[in-house]
Amino acid sequence: MDRLTGLFCDRALLPDGWAGDVALRFDAQGALAAVEVGAAAGDLPRAAGPVIPGMPNLHSHAFQRAMAGLAERAGPSEDSFWTWREAMYGFVRRLTPDAAEAIAALLYMEMLKQGYTAVAEFHYLHHDTDGRPYADRAEMSRRILAAADTAGIGLTHLPVLYAHSGFGGRPPSDGQRRFINDVDGLLSIVAAMRGALDGRAGRRVGLALHSLRAVTPEEMRDALAGLEAIAPGAPIHIHIAEQTAEVDDCVAWSGRRPVEWLLDNAPVDGRWCLVHATHLTGTEVTGLAATGAVAGLCPTTEANLGDGLFPAVPFLAQGGRFGVGSDSHISVSAAEELRILEYGQRLVQRRRNVLRAGPGASIGSGLYQAAVAGGARALGQPAVEGGIRVGQPADLVVLDADNPKLLARRDDSLLDAYVFAGDGHAVRDVIAAGRPVVRDGRHLREDAITAAYRRALAALGEAA
Structure with missing residues (x-):
């Protein structure tokens, strides 16, 4: 090529x-x-x-491509994100480095064929099947890079700090053992990937905090300080407020909702991407929009998991930025993410052409250009205004x-x-x-x- x-x-x-x-x-x-x-x-x-312009895909868990469609059977009781997660844990136990690389390459090829030209890989599959680090702690991250090179897609690699199973530093579960790092272990992966990616066209490194339930405030502080020493100005991503149970648990732990807590306790700015951010109050919407951070929306996955609908109308009305990602890859189509984003708002508002810039504005063009600009910001790419420049x-x-x-x-x-x-x-x-x-x-x-x-x-x- x-x-x-x-x-x-x-x-x-x-x-x-x-x-x-x-x-x-x-x-x-x-x-x-x-x-x-x-x-x-x-x-x-x-x-x-x-x-x-090509569309940046701002949220991907590459290994989940191989389990797309495998969690669509009714369980003994009501199914939810949490029951899906148990199915994912079972699948991930079997993945080898070779398989992870082949799955990622296939996924990235599919992304390119659907118009995604770069991807932010939110990467938390770090260790061997027994939970022990590989001899090269960055082995699985290097497999993601190899897959991106094979397919030819742009890559912002985001090694994920995942340390706990719940708020307040609860011990991880057995299903999470391949994901778990302390801060120093995670930063060693970031540093290794900074060395592997530095100076290569379309290749960047950042850091992801899995969620507020998976890191303590102290671990968050130390990880962000370490990132600044390794890769100043690099992107920072986090899952947040995806599920109502997560919101309830955060309130029980801290007395505050997830996005409310984050805005009060972390230096959230334009480097950040808050993935999902589904369940927000009006005050949280206003606060998030004011930071310049990107809302990372994944409508096909959010629909598949029954998460809920992001409050896009008030967020965009206050100048909020968003991009789209395919997340669990139940679908790998930039156009479909945008279509479901708009259709979800139509169902809530019970009217048409909801996410518009003004009278006569093209909905498809407006959504596409906004997602390109927001996605580029989330990936740490040079500023894009939604068109070729x-x-x-x-x-x-x-x-x-x-x-x-x-x-x-x-x-x-x-x-x-x-x-x-x-x-x-x-x-x-x-x-x-x-x-x-x-x-x-x-x-x-x-x-x-x-x-x-x-x-x-x-x-x-x-x-x-």
């Missing part, structure tokens, strides 16, 4: 709207060095359709204008059709960090990646 020097676009989405005859030029690191409007194609290859990664998606769902659609109407009427086959070509990775809807390494995934499932005893 050799890097291109540029691309000529008959139509391309720029920060101030759609433009014609756009010449995009890439630098040697795979970033956009020039965006020329009204240009001639010259010797640049011509895009086979309209070009939009100099300085950002040359992460580009060429839509298939010949897809029947997109025929006779142009510009914002095209994005409306892509988000709300797409059938999962509307992405034609994808460029990540200046390198072609998908051509005519097919990944350039599809056969090898799929074969490795099939072997991994066979070794795990799963049906391929």
Whole structure:
């Protein structure tokens, strides 16, 4: 997958709207060095359709791709996130490093085919099956990097501090033994990955706190200080307020709700991504929006787990930023995440075209551009305003204008059709960090990646 020097676009989405005859030029690191409007194609290859910025996927647990669909049988009592979690613990006990790498490569290939060009990997599968660290404590993180290299996707790697099973420092359960680190152990993984990723195009490291129930305030403080010493300014992510039981437990522990507690006790700013943040009061919505932090929304997973609906209407009205992620990968489609986000709000509000910028605004285009900008911030990428601009990664998606769902659609109407009427086959070509990775809807390494995934499932005893 050799890097291109540029691309000529008959139509391309720029920060101030759609433009014609756009010449995009890439630098040697795979970033956009020039965006020329009204240009001639010259010797640049011509895009086979309209070009939009690639979507960052701000929340992924790669290994869960291989269990998608395996938790859809009714249990003996009511099912919830917590019963799903027990099924996940059972699955993760069997994963080897080879299998984890093959699963991640398959997932990242699927992401690229659906228009995701970079991913924040919220990585907590650290240790061997008995809970002991590998000889190289960063073994599993290196497998994630290898998978990203194989697929060609951008990667912000987020080793996760996971130390306890509940608020107040409760001891971890047996099902969590592969996840558990103390602060020093986790920071050693961050440091190792900083060394492995530093200076590589489209590769960054940050840190994730699994949740307020999994780290104590003291561990949070020490982890954030350690991150600042290793990778100043790096992204910080956390699961928060996903489930009502979590909210109730946090109140019992601290007297405050999760987001309320976090805003009062942590230096939350634009580096942070609060994943899910489903259950918020009006005061929490206002406080979160004011920080500049990104709300990391995963509507397909949140729907699958029965989490609830994020209060998007008041959050966006107060200037809040959001991005989307595929989380447990029950679906791997950027368009579907945006569609369910809007549809969920329609069901709550009982009206149409809810998440809009104003009268006449395109819902699909507005959601897409906002999620690109928020996702880029959450991944620690150069600032993006929702359109293609100099300085950002040359992460580009060429839509298939010949897809029947997109025929006779142009510009914002095209994005409306892509988000709300797409059938999962509307992405034609994808460029990540200046390198072609998908051509005519097919990944350039599809056969090898799929074969490795099939072997991994066979070794795990799963049906391929």
